[in-house]
Amino acid sequence: MSTLYPCKVQPQVQDFTPYTAGLSIEEIKAEYNLSRVIKLASNENPLGCSPYVQKVIARSASFGFRYPRPGNPELCQALAEFYRLSPDNFVVSNGSDEAIDLLLRVMARPGKDHVLVFDPCFSMYRLQARLCGVDIRSVPLNPDFSFPFAELLRIVDQDTALVFVTNPDNPSGYAAPREKLLEMAARLPESCLLVVDEAYLEFADDPEAVSPLSELPECTNLVILRTFSKLYGLAGLRLGYGIMPPWLRDYLMRVKPPFSVNLLAERAGIAALRDGYFAGQTRRTVLAGKSYLKRELKAMGCTVFLSQANFLLFKPPVPAKSLYERLLKQGIIVRPLGSYGLDDYLRVSIGNTHENKAFIRAMQDILSQPSV
Numbered sequence: 001m002s003t004l005y006p007c008k009v010q011p012q013v014q015d016f017t018p019y020t021a022g023l024s025i026e027e028i029k030a031e032y033n034l035s036r037v038i039k040l041a042s043n044e045n046p047l048g049c050s051p052y053v054q055k056v057i058a059r060s061a062s063f064g065f066r067y068p069r070p071g072n073p074e075l076c077q078a079l080a081e082f083y084r085l086s087p088d089n090f091v092v093s094n095g096s097d098e099a100i101d102l103l104l105r106v107m108a109r110p111g112k113d114h115v116l117v118f119d120p121c122f123s124m125y126r127l128q129a130r131l132c133g134v135d136i137r138s139v140p141l142n143p144d145f146s147f148p149f150a151e152l153l154r155i156v157d158q159d160t161a162l163v164f165v166t167n168p169d170n171p172s173g174y175a176a177p178r179e180k181l182l183e184m185a186a187r188l189p190e191s192c193l194l195v196v197d198e199a200y201l202e203f204a205d206d207p208e209a210v211s212p213l214s215e216l217p218e219c220t221n222l223v224i225l226r227t228f229s230k231l232y233g234l235a236g237l238r239l240g241y242g243i244m245p246p247w248l249r250d251y252l253m254r255v256k257p258p259f260s261v262n263l264l265a266e267r268a269g270i271a272a273l274r275d276g277y278f279a280g281q282t283r284r285t286v287l288a289g290k291s292y293l294k295r296e297l298k299a300m301g302c303t304v305f306l307s308q309a310n311f312l313l314f315k316p317p318v319p320a321k322s323l324y325e326r327l328l329k330q331g332i333i334v335r336p337l338g339s340y341g342l343d344d345y346l347r348v349s350i351g352n353t354h355e356n357k358a359f360i361r362a363m364q365d366i367l368s369q370p371s372v
């Protein structure tokens with residue numbers, strides 16, 4: 001296909017397979033002629049977006065003609081106050097996806113360095129590395145989806161630029177204790193960064209027990225990624241951030257497009273940090289919904305994995321693919337995991353009470369039919 005065009009297209013782009021996103025509600029409504037669809041596929045917030053944040057966004061709409069300040073210093077300041085760190089520890093980004101890309105471009109030499117991940121893992125690490133011309137090496141997760149740290153350390157060498165660990169992990173929900181991550185950071189060569197992607201951290205049973213954040217000021221090679229997409233319900237505004245040592249922030253800020261975080265997203269982020277009530281309600285909704293879904297799925301014969309995130313990984317007692325398709329026909333979108341190499345499993349986001357019940361009713365209905 002690419003040979004039809006006269007221009008040069010980079011080799012790593014020519015056969016690039018893009019990110020597989022969860023299906024949208026509109027697509028499924030149109031395809032199955034449904035008036036109501038429930039999406040439990042992208043780990044979005046079950047309560048939507050905070051009413052307070054919505055008001056701030058509406059009030060800010062008239063500033064849409066202004067450029068934001070490069071580097072979004074007000075949001076960095078708000079984050080610094082929230083975490084009792086310095087603004088020099090924060091890079092805000094267009095979703096944590098942008099932070100992943102910036103780290104790769106700053107730290108990894110194309111064609112020479114490589115990055116390490118567990119397999120399976122969140123696919124953006126691979127995709128961005130490939131686009132940057134950086135090799136990716138992986139170590140399979142343990143069968144229970146826990147992290148084989150020793151195996152990963154065994155393949156680290158002087159050309160390992162970055163190690164990505166998602167904690168709690170996607171798609172399993174497994175979370176390693178913070179001590180393991182700190183030990184890992186300490187055992188990496190000085191030139192290698194440990195990037196802990198904590199997109200789901202706020203849903204862990206005890207977030208402080210799994211996050212190495214409190215040690216970040218003492219660690220020169222630790223980066224933590226967080227996002228406003230999950231707990232704060234701002235996935236559509238694209239807002240994430242990296243917490244890192246000031247020397248690294250300095251490099252990222254030099255290469256980051258100055259206005260990649262827009263003015264409405266910045267104001268929404270500041271407001272979201274102030275709305276502790278909404279964040280608390282979200283967390284309570286997710287924890288209650290998770291135990292309900294876990295109990296009901298197990299009662300239907302599914303193998304359900306322990307999750308410290310806002311989703312559950314499960315293996316149904318029938319082929320996952322046909323169950324997924326039957327759910328779609330009933331207007332319920334969950335996440336098939338073929339792109340993670342987990343064909344026999346499905347991942348379901350924790351919804352609100354109404355959504356969770358509708359999902360369980362659909363599951364019971366499908367599994368009670370002999371022909372699945």
Ligand SMILES: Cc1ncc(COP(=O)(O)O)c(C=O)c1O
Nearest residue numbers: 095096097122170199227229240
């Ligand atoms: C592990 C992980 N990291 C990062 C992200 C992306 O977050 P953002 O919406 O901030 O780009 C996701 C999104 O699902 C994720 O699962």
